[in-house]
Amino acid sequence: xxxxxxxxxxxxxxxxxxxxxxxxxxxxxSAKHAKETVENFFMxxxxxxxxxxxMSEIARExxxxxxxxxxxxxxVEYKGDADLVTIADRKSEILIxxxxxxxxxxxxxLGEEQGLVDTGSDYRWYVDPLDGTTNxxxxxxxxxxxxxxxxxxxxxxxxxxDPTRDEMFAAEQGSGAYLNQQRIQVSKIANLSExxxxxxxxxxxRHKNPNIHFYHQITLRTHGVRRAGSAALDLCCxxxxxxxxxWEFNLNPWDTAAGVLMVEEAGGKVSDFKGGAFQLNSxxxxxxxxxxxxxxxxxxxxxxxxxxxxxxxxxxxxxKKGI
Ligand code: IPD
Ligand code: CA
Ligand code: CA
Numbered sequence: 560x561x562x563x564x565x566x567x568x569x570x571x572x573x574x575x576x577x578x579x580x581x582x583x584x585x586x587x588x589s590a591k592h593a594k595e596t597v598e599n600f601f602m603x604x605x606x607x608x609x610x611x612x613x614m615s616e617i618a619r620e621x622x623x624x625x626x627x628x629x630x631x632x633x634x635v636e637y638k639g640d641a642d643l644v645t646i647a648d649r650k651s652e653i654l655i656x657x658x659x660x661x662x663x664x665x666x667x668x669l670g671e672e673q674g675l676v677d678t679g680s681d682y683r684w685y686v687d688p689l690d691g692t693t694n695x696x697x698x699x700x701x702x703x704x705x706x707x708x709x710x711x712x713x714x715x716x717x718x719x720x721d722p723t724r725d726e727m728f729a730a731e732q733g734s735g736a737y738l739n740q741q742r743i744q745v746s747k748i749a750n751l752s753e754x755x756x757x758x759x760x761x762x763x764x765r766h767k768n769p770n771i772h773f774y775h776q777i778t779l780r781t782h783g784v785r786r787a788g789s790a791a792l793d794l795c796c797x798x799x800x801x802x803x804x805x806w807e808f809n810l811n812p813w814d815t816a817a818g819v820l821m822v823e824e825a826g827g828k829v830s831d832f833k834g835g836a837f838q839l840n841s842x843x844x845x846x847x848x849x850x851x852x853x854x855x856x857x858x859x860x861x862x863x864x865x866x867x868x869x870x871x872x873x874x875x876x877x878x879k880k881g882i
Contacts, residue, residue, distance in 0.1 A: 617658040625651055628645065640762075671686065693788055702723070704718075725739075736799075736820075745827040756806075758773065791817060804855055807844050815839060833856070
């Protein structure tokens with residue numbers, strides 16, 4: 560069986576496609592049917608392994624574009640009170656969309672800066688062209704490009720590229736997770752009291768976000784809680800065992816799509832805060848090495864119910880007596 564890239568297949572005439580791939584001739588079919596046929600061809604003829612090399616190439620190219628802007632200290636604009644955006648976010652998304660379109664013209668794309676292009680494809684890309692914009696804007700070198708790919712509501716592939724460390728995280732559904740082509744796995748830490756975990760805070764409606772309570776309580780029960788400023792990299796750190804768990808409220812699908820697949824393929828678990836199945840639009844993300852999941856779910860339910868909480872230290876007392 561001849562093997563074609565999807566773009567090559569689309570370029571063939573219906574007759575060529577028929578004889579090359581045994582697909583039915585599509586000349587009399589609707590455009591939608593033709594597109595579905597092509598997508599189904601790729602589902603049945605490939606095990607998704609075709610996606611990661613192309614995705615990595617795109618993420619690497621976008622990453623080097625980001626590094627170019629990072630060195631120039633670009634102007635910052637505001638999408639909201641503390642919600643920053645730069646020319647680097649926008650140019651990176653333009654580049655990524657162009658590259659996706661060139662290779663996979665029929666796929667839908669949801670990107671943070673330009674929104675959704677929906678043509679009814681079974682495939683949807685989730686694009687964060689620069690995850691960690693606040694870090695980027697302040698010259699703090701923790702940011703990445705995150706590309707997740709879903710087919711029929713199932714994550715099938717993802718890459719997260721950190722151009723500051725030249726680290727490419729990649730995962731395919733059912734094929735494991737990799738860092739620079741080396742297989743990665745979640746940690747084996749089984750006690751919360753011995754864990755290093757991470758969280759993040761959103762940049763909009765900050766006053767309504769209850770996470771500071773979680774930050775306080777979980778800090779007191781672990782080796783510490785890191786807030787590095789890139790949710791996609793936080794998830795990759797769980798996948799590679801650098802962190803034992805990560806949680807955040809109100810993330811968007813472009814923040815999580817690639818990283819969630821990375822954690823799952825590295826043997827970890829991702830759920831909502833009650834242990835229910837994680838959904839890309841669920842607004843609650845709890846990722847762990849799996850071993851810590853029950854303990855974290857217990858802590859979360861205690862915090863939500865206001866039980867067993869360590870009180871915040873009194874600032875006046877501290878002023879008077881010190882620690
Ligand atoms: C943000 C980062 C951050 C998280 C915020 C996200 P952005 O994404 O992932 O770590 O705490 O909730 O919005 O805006 O830099 O792409
Ligand atoms: Ca983001
Ligand atoms: Ca972003």
